[in-house]
Every structure is written in C-alpha cells, then in structure tokens.
Amino acid sequence: VWIVNLEQVSAVCLEVRQEYSFRDTILYALGLGVGGPDPLAASELMFVYEKNLRTLPTMAVVLASPGFWLRDPKYGIAWERVLHGEQSIMMHREIPAEGVVVGVTKISGMSDKGADKGVLLYSSKEVFDEKTGDRLATVSATLFLRGDGGFGGKNEPGPKPYSVPDARGPDHVLEFVTHPAQALLYRLSGDLNPIHVDPEVAGKVGFAKPILHGLCTYGIAGRAVLSTLCQGDPARLKRFDARFASPVFPGETIVVDVWNESKDRAAVRARVKERDVVVLGNGRIDLQSSV
C-alpha cells in the first residue's frame, strides 16, 4: 500500500539549471515535426536553422525541467499510475535561441478526490533567464495520481476547464502527419519515460505500442496556433492551456481545430484523424495584444 508523504510533496522546491544551445532548440522543434510533410514547412524554417533562429514558446515545458520527480520513493507516490492531466504555459518573454535557464518547480495545490478516483496535484515551474534575471515563462501542470486518493486530504474544486465552442465549426483546421519515429525524437528533449520507446513497458500499462508524449501533441497544437493566429511570430503567444484526453500513437495524423473568439483569445482542440478521437481538449489561447 502506497501512502503519499504529504509533507514531502507540499515542500517540493526543485531548482534546475540548464545550459542549452541552438542544437537543443532545433531538436525540440524537430521533435514536434517541424520540417515534416505539412504545408507550414517554409514559414517554420526559423525554428530549425541556426541563422536567425527563434524558439517555439512551448519549449518552456522541457526547459530546466526537474524530470519525473514523482518517482522518488520519498514522496510515497504510486508513480506508475500517474497521468498528465493538464498543461499550461504563460509566456512573459520570448525564449532566447540559446542560453542558460533556471527553473524552479513547486507544488501549488493538491485535491483528494477519494480512494476510487485519485489525487489532483498542481505543479508550477518558473523559468528564468540566468543572465538577465528575466522571468521567461510560468509552466503549470496538473498531474492525476490515480493510485493515491483517499488519504484524507482536502477535496477542493479545481479551476474550471476552458470550454471550446464546438457547437459551431472551427475557423481553422490544420493537419499534421506525425512520423513513426516522432516519440523517439521528442524524448531526446528530456522526457525519457520508456513508455514512449519500449514496446514491453508500453504493453504493461495496456498500450498496443509505445505512445507519443502528450507534450508533443501540445507542441504541435502550439505550432498550429502560431501559424493561424500569430503570423508565425512566437512572441505573439501569451498563454496556452489544455487538457489531455487520450494518447496518440506515432505515425497518426493530428488534426488541430482552432476557433477565433476575440482579438486576443482563441480556443483549440486536437484530434487523431485515423480514429476520430479527441486527444487534447479544453484548449485556451491568449495572444499578446501589442506585439
């Protein structure tokens, strides 16, 4: 029987320093399929070429990341049953093409949904540019600890997920054909969980084969937003919240639906074309109004 070590979990404060080069920035973009067989290729050259290189805003999720810290036995978490529920980035400044960043990850909340459901754990990472001291991004995640509910913690209502206006059709629809090796490539940006490469490990948790990283799908949805709403300019993306609904298998086609809602607000959703399944929902986009 696992028992979450509440004190240890609440006190989490993980500081990570990362020096990254243009190679890491390009590798992240290639991990999202930039340069692949889709109509955006030419406009995205700046994400994969060191000359005038720009950083995709969603790279904030992998920068100065503490890795899969929940696996540390001191937290007492049934880590095999953890799911990534929600992801959010709030951009404060454009991420340099190379540099040194410091990330500080803390726990911002926890909610016990009961033994049969699990615990919602809210984590937040602040990413700073070491040289300038500028805060670059706030990266928040909701983790679903399915094996740790009913420990007597408070059951607090979480933030309401953003409603996608799917009563009407989307204003933009973009397709991204993922590559069979997409997860193998994306994992080199940091998340080495074997579920994305090892057929045996994937099989043990009920998948027919290794799955794509949820954050890869999130990054692909980000590419669609940049292209349709930001004229390709990464500085225009201010905020992107989304909820993970279902896994993607490498090689599948991800269809991203985008709804314009106002001058600086949009909604987004991603589906797998081959299976007509929503994989990322409740997507909220805020745009910088004055860039």
Added chain:
Amino acid sequence: VWIVNLEQVSAVCLEVRQEYSFRDTILYALGLGVGGPDPLAASELMFVYEKNLRTLPTMAVVLASPGFWLRDPKYGIAWERVLHGEQSIMMHREIPAEGVVVGVTKISGMSDKGADKGVLLYSSKEVFDEKTGDRLATVSATLFLRGDGGFGGKNEPGPKPYSVPDARGPDHVLEFVTHPAQALLYRLSGDLNPIHVDPEVAGKVGFAKPILHGLCTYGIAGRAVLSTLCQGDPARLKRFDARFASPVFPGETIVVDVWNESKDRAAVRARVKERDVVVLGNGRIDLQSSV
C-alpha cells in the same frame, strides 16, 4: 585566383576530443531514419533506445570530426567548389554507446588532375577511445577540390574504385523512405553546412532545394548492410568503402542493392527510386569473419 597552400595542407594534423552521450548516439541513428517507416524498425530498436544501446558503425564518420576545415583561408582552397568524392571506414573495435573519443585527422595524399579538373585530396582520421586508448576506427575520405587543379602538383593515379557486379541482379534490395526533415536532423550530428537547410545557399550552387548529406546516404546503406549481412550486429561490419555519385533530396526513397560476393565480402550501391539515379556506387563491404 586561389592557390592551394601546399605546405599548410600537407601538414594538416587536427586533433579533436569529443565527449558523447547516449543522446548523441541515438540522434545519429535517428538522423539516418532509424525508427522510420521501413521494415527494419523492430530489429533496430537497440540503436535508438538507451537500454542496451549499440552504436551504428558508420557513426565513426561524425565522431571527433574536425568539421569543414578546408574553409580556413590559410589553406588557400576554393572551398565552395569542394565535393565529397569517396568515403571509407575501417572498424577496429565496436564504438561504445557513450564515452570520450579523440580523432586525429591528417592528409594522406594529393593528386593534381589539372586546371580543368581539380585536385584529389585524401584525408584520414584515426578515432581512439580516450579511456582505453583503443583505436576504434580509421575513417578515410577523398575530397575533390574542383577549383584548385593545375597548381603543378604530382598527378598520381588513385586507388581503383571497387567494381559492383551489376551484370547480375543484386541479392538483396532494401528501400528506405527518407523524411522531408532528414537533413535537418542529420546535421545536428555535426555537419552544419547550410547547403542542407538553406534554400538560398542550395540555390546558389545550383540545387532546386537543400540536399541530403552524402554521409547520411552512406549511413543508410550501412543500415541495409547490417540488416542483410550482419544479422543486425554492428560488430560484424569491418570495412565499408563507397563513392558518391549524385545528391539525394530529403523525402526521396533510397533503394539499396546488396550483392553477396564471398563469406566476408559484399558489394553495395544506392539509388534514388523516384529518379532512378545512382547516388552511391562502388560500394565494398568487408565483414569480420569471426564475430
């Protein structure tokens, strides 16, 4: 007018130390399309997964490489007109999945074919394992300096290119569909020549778009050899010589023809399926007889 600085070129001795991790080894394999949509994927998992990771022998060409040293003005070489003519690797030991290597690159010969033709320059790189001192590989290249011929150097006959027995059909034929982003990925292993990413630079030297690295095609031919002749075991490949015939564009299908010649000898050739053009010829394979 460029004039080759003979003394400087003959005296070349470039020592490079490189620390590489499993991420670099995996990145090299992904740059060759391992994990892509071809029938070898399952047997090649060991080249893209850090658990029981093995190194593709052709990685010797990028390890501890001095880069594009001919560009240094002190050599007086018309570097824009240099072509990569031939490549050879001689394997002495299997390359570790990670470690520290030292490469020493020297010039082993030069032949002046006249002002209208150019100069053939033979370079050779010895790759050592820093920890054990073991020599891992001898990597030889023939560079064709098209703009520097007729400087009065000796015109010496080079080694005869290996004859592929194409009077009869090959014993094995394997197809590899390259990815549109293949060159973008391969270049992260070290060869950052903009001709492989920048449409403008590619255009200036007469290509409709950026071309794939010849050494990427070479590595793909190596994958075919491992799979058909070595039961996938990288330790079985002893030597691989080849001559570059024509460029490949990312996204094209590379067909590799393999001829068995004896117990420890084979011939290999690569063609682009869509254009029926030989891109790599005169391929000679020697196998370790007792692994």
